[in-house]
Amino acid sequence: MPKKRKSRGRSKGSKGRADKVQCALCGQIVPRDKAKKVTRFVSLVGRTLAKELRAKGAQIASTKVSKYYCVSCAVHRRVVKVRAKAERGRRR
Secondary structure, three states, X not given: OXXXXXXXXXXXXXXXXXXXXXXXXXXOEEEOOOOEXXXXXXEOOOHHHHHHHHHHOOOOXXXXXXXXXXXXXXXXXXXXXXXXXXXXXXXX
16 A cells, blocks of 8 residues: 555654644544644633733733644644645645
8 A cells, every 4th residue: 555655644754753742622542743732831820810910910821731632623723724736845
């Protein structure tokens, strides 16, 4: 069977087996090096309350939340875009 990609869609190189993670949307088990990771800072306080607190001079903490998506969910959520055929070989 022909290979579609040199890396087979993964970034592990010659490391052997990679640990598995669960997709945040569909729950599919995916190798960590193949999954798409999205990290965001999330505030612990609601927007309206945070605005009032900032006006009074308070500092508001935020936490870092990381989510892993399988390739199909990442494309569906537009985390990763489908590139044109001419652009597919190039790295960004």
